Amino acid sequence: NAGVTQTPKFQVLKTGQSMTLQCAQDMNHEYMSWYRQDPGMGLRLIHYSVGAGITDQGEVPNGYNVSRSTTEDFPLRLLSAAPSQTSVYFCASSSLTVNTGELFFGEGSRLTVL
Amino acid sequence: AQTVTQSQPEMSVQEAETVTLSCTYDTSESNYYLFWYKQPPSRQMILVIRQEAYKQQNATENRFSVNFQKAAKSFSLKISDSQLGDTAMYFCAFMKHGGGATNKLIFGTGTLLAVQP
Numbered sequence: 720n721a722g723v724t725q726t727p728k729f730q731v732l733k734t735g736q737s738m739t740l741q742c743a744q745d746m747n748h749e750y751m752s753w754y755r756q757d758p759g760m761g762l763r764l765i766h767y768s769v770g771a772g773i774t775d776q777g778e779v780p781n782g783y784n785v786s787r788s789t790t791e792d793f794p795l796r797l798l799s800a801a802p803s804q805t806s807v808y809f810c811a812s813s814s815l816t817v818n819t820g821e822l823f824f825g826e827g828s829r830l831t832v833l
Numbered sequence: 834a835q836t837v838t839q840s841q842p843e844m845s846v847q848e849a850e851t852v853t854l855s856c857t858y859d860t861s862e863s864n865y866y867l868f869w870y871k872q873p874p875s876r877q878m879i880l881v882i883r884q885e886a887y888k889q890q891n892a893t894e895n896r897f898s899v900n901f902q903k904a905a906k907s908f909s910l911k912i913s914d915s916q917l918g919d920t921a922m923y924f925c926a927f928m929k930h931g932g933g934a935t936n937k938l939i940f941g942t943g944t945l946l947a948v949q950p
Contacts, residue, residue: 752936752938759842761941767935813936818930820928824878827876
């Protein structure tokens with residue numbers, strides 16, 4: 720059972736470039752989300768989804784887009800990368816039907832924007 | 834809005850000793866979960882322990898236990914018999930539960946725990 724899979728694990732971008740961080744889960748979870756982790760700031764919610772076709776903004780959504788066309792996948796898009804988006808990104812999922820509140824996290828993706 | 838505060842950026846403990854990590858939170862909700870997550874140098878986020886707000890009994894998982902003081906909005910983590918593998922960043926987190934709430938998790942800023950041999 721793979722759980723939550725994020726790709727790539729590391730990426731270096733130049734300012735203005737675009738990229739997509741991929742997230743896939745095989746647990747049939749309704750809820751998926753993206754967090755960014757910055758030193759001294761903990762993890763902050765970027766976007767989340769409670770099911771296919773439904774997305775909403777979190778605490779720090781600016782500069783990021785998401786879509787949820789399937790239950791399994793929840794990609795995070797940076798349309799024009801900025802140095803302020805240098806961070807570690809985590810995808811997390813959970814069940815809303817058997818809801819223990821526990822989030823299952825991917826291994827994280829370290830993004831550097833030069 | 835809910836907030837989670839961890840006032841200890843770094844802590845150190847000797848192997849085999851006990852250490853307590855502090856967490857306070859602010860909310861007007863009555864139904865919620867509180868969590869402690871561990872993040873070792875591998876970067877993986879690992880759930881350590883979970884507490885449901887309606888339960889008065891403090892959660893326990895092996896060497897990890899919490900002191901949940903609902904009225905004081907305090908949720909500390911006690912690690913007994915500390916081991917070198919406990920060295921990690923520890924995050925306290927809050928999640929509203931029920932009433933149409935989604936599973937949005939609000940994190941504190943973390944406490945970096947170093948277990949010394």
